Amino acid sequence: MTSIRTRKLVRRSVLKGLGATAALAVFPHVRRASAAEAIEQASFEIAGVRDPQLGAQLAIAEHYGYFKDEGLTVTIHWNQSGADTLTVMAGGSQPIGVGGAFTQIVFSGQKLPIRAISALADIAPTQGFALSPDVKLTSPKELEGKKLAWTQGNSQILILAKLAKVYGFDMKKVTLVNMNPSEGVVAASKGDVDGLLGWQPNLYRLIQLGGTMYTTATTNYMSGKPEEYSFADRLQYNNSLLHAAQDWIDHKPNTLKALLRVVKRATETINADRANALQAMQKILRIDPEPLAVMAGANQYGMAIDDKLITTIEFVNEWALSIKRIPNPVTPEDALAPELLAAVDPSLVTWKPKAKS
Structure with a gap:
């Protein structure tokens, strides 16, 4: 006969399991990670930019607590332009940042171990x-x-x-x-x-x-x-990008995948709930409502690494060469690391890098 103590332990275990299931139902963005998916570093810094062309997703994630939902503790250092991202990431003080395609072309042209792991927006408009x-x-x-x-x-x-x-x-x-x-x-x-x-x-x-x-x-x-x-x-091609240090791409992929899930959720908020997205951007980016609406309305927010993004990379590379900002051409393979985004959402990566000869 099963003892009263045993029955209590079984009941407690079942209730605990039901409680966890209920928590997942109430908080759908809470994920169970296997040991293989464990986040390598939960706390880190990001170089942000107070501009809806570059910093929209970070602002929304900070305002609505999306980082915490993924188990991340993120400190965003808000800068005034993508030029600041160039400085701090090139100096190694921050491993992740947002910037333009030109920022990435300069990183790659100078052989710095930094690559873009997703797009953020088509900012040409x-x-x-x-x-x-x-x-x-x-x-x-x-x-x-x-x-x-x-x-x-x-x-x-x-x-x-x-x-x-x-x-x-x-x-x-x-x-x-x-x-x-x-x-x-x-x-x-x-x-x-x-x-x-x-x-x-x-x-x-x-x-x-x-x-x-x-x-x-x-x-x-x-x-x-x-x-x-x-x-x-088009008269110009331009995209904002999410940059990451190669060391993190190689050794902290689960952390970066968690970050990409945050950015994906923020991107979905922008495209499906513009009013709340603008509210977050106004508060965090400190931009007046009217110009903010103009800027955010012109941007086309999306994370895809696709042929359109490749057009931007090639276009900006040609310009950077023409003004002698980089010494040698930069290929999309030099600039992009699509594998982490593909692991998060395969539909967002349609470009395939060329095999190394």
Whole structure:
């Protein structure tokens, strides 16, 4: 006959199991990890950027506690630009960060052991060109002889180069005046220059001051109404990326996979629940609601490592070579590490690296 003590132990064990099952039902993002999937390092730092083009998913994850749901304790160091990510990751002070495709091309071009483990957003729609108040063009050829504000070292120059190629004007006859973005907005609004070659929300701010949008990398406004370019005809290709040190890719893959699950959940929040996503971004990124909505609305958030991302890598590589920012070409295989994202969600990785010869 089973003893009373034995029956109590069995009952306690069953209730404990039911309790765990109930917890998983209530908290669907709680995962049971096998020993092989155990997180190697739960606490770590990330180089973030206070910009919805780069830092949106991190902001949402921090605000809504997604890191904790995956068993992670993450400290985000919020920076002002992707250039800061270059500095801190290159120096080895932070093993993970967010940045643009150009950031990754520089890492790989300088042979630094850092690769991108996922995309974050297609940010080309936020890059563009706005005209100053009272400036009207009947043709892009009329840009010859005009002055444009521009921030040196940024890839919006490629938008002007593509316009020159498509419409047959001499880009050398356009005067580029190097200014920081806020100076460019003011100069363009006063008519000191004829337009601003830049990115959101600076284009939006100029438009609020009476300027007009002329084109973005993905949409043509020259006729007065927006006409989207085909992907092949875009004026520029650009993506934000999640970067990780190669040592972590090799030796802390489960930690990075947990992080990718966090980013995936945050990406889903952006695309399915924009109101709550914007609320989190406004609080964490400290951006006013109107320009934030413009920037977030222009970005196309997604993590896929696919042929479109490869186009961006190749496009930015060519530009970095042309300005001598890197000494040698960077291949997608140099820049990307798709295996961790493929383990988290195989549907997000459709590009396959070339086998090493």
